[in-house]
Amino acid sequence: MDPTDLVNQAIQGDRDAFIRLIREIENSLYNTAKSMLRKEEDVADAIQETILKAYKSMHTLREPQYFKTWMFRILINECNTMLSRRSLSTSYAEVPAKQEVSSPYDEVDMREAVDRLEESKRIVIVLHYFEDLTLRQVADTLNISESAVKMRLSRARQELYQKFKNFREVKLHVKPI
Template sequence: MDLPDLITQAIQGDREAFIRLIREIENSLYNTAISMLRKEEDAADAIQETILKAYKSMHTLREPQYFKTWMFRILINECNTLLSRRSLSTSYAEVPAEHQAQPSPYDEVDMREAVDQLEEAKRIVIVLHYFEDMSLRQVADTLGLSESAVKMRLSRARKDLYQKFKNYREVKLHVKPV
């Protein structure tokens, strides 16, 4: 059975169709949640709430072709809710220095780590567009932004990533083996 049929069945209340839909996108949901929240337990909570809210309101989805965008919008809202609760309870400055991640230019850098270090607004557009393969229009719809705003954030994020890798390479070239 193809995705549009599953979505239609889920909208009509078919629980099994909904479960199959969630299984289709669960890795994408997880990757997005973990890139925003950076904590396994928070990501799991956000995904659980997202699935519950989506299941309860599946019948309200008017345009089945936007199912994935709709799910990601719910997820991003849940992540933002968790982030705002987290910022109210603990600020970064209150965390003891020995527990704060200290990035080192000598650590091995990969693309996912570099993306995870971007500020949230840039990180989420990179994750949705490149890692989740959403079109610019889908990213814009998911985040409630214009396409030009998404393009600008992608451009700034790519510039930051380029600079990060350029700096990393320069450090690697100037470090002499001991």
């Protein structure tokens, strides 16, 4: 079945069609929320709220082909709301992404490196490369211009390149015992 037909059925109130649509993108929603919120319980809450809000306002979706973009916009808004509610004593930037790499021999994982980026860079990388949204869809989802998306992607790629380049140089200059 054409995904647009499924969206149209969901818009007309077909609950099963809505559930099928959500199942198709649930991993993408999870990965995006996880990259923003990091805490499993917050991720679950954000996804639950996103699905509930989407279900209640499904009839407002004007262009069925943008369902996925629409869902990501709702999710990102929900994640941002949750982040703003977090305690003032712990800013988002101070929350460690994962345990620090303890030695140059540790594996460097691309997802972990992306998770360590500043949020504005991280979210464009996640949406564009991990979730396969077009530049236009990323721009629409984040309510920014396509040129801003391109700039953030460029800066994020440069930062990732430098991290991996530095890691590789350290590994090449350290002789095994």
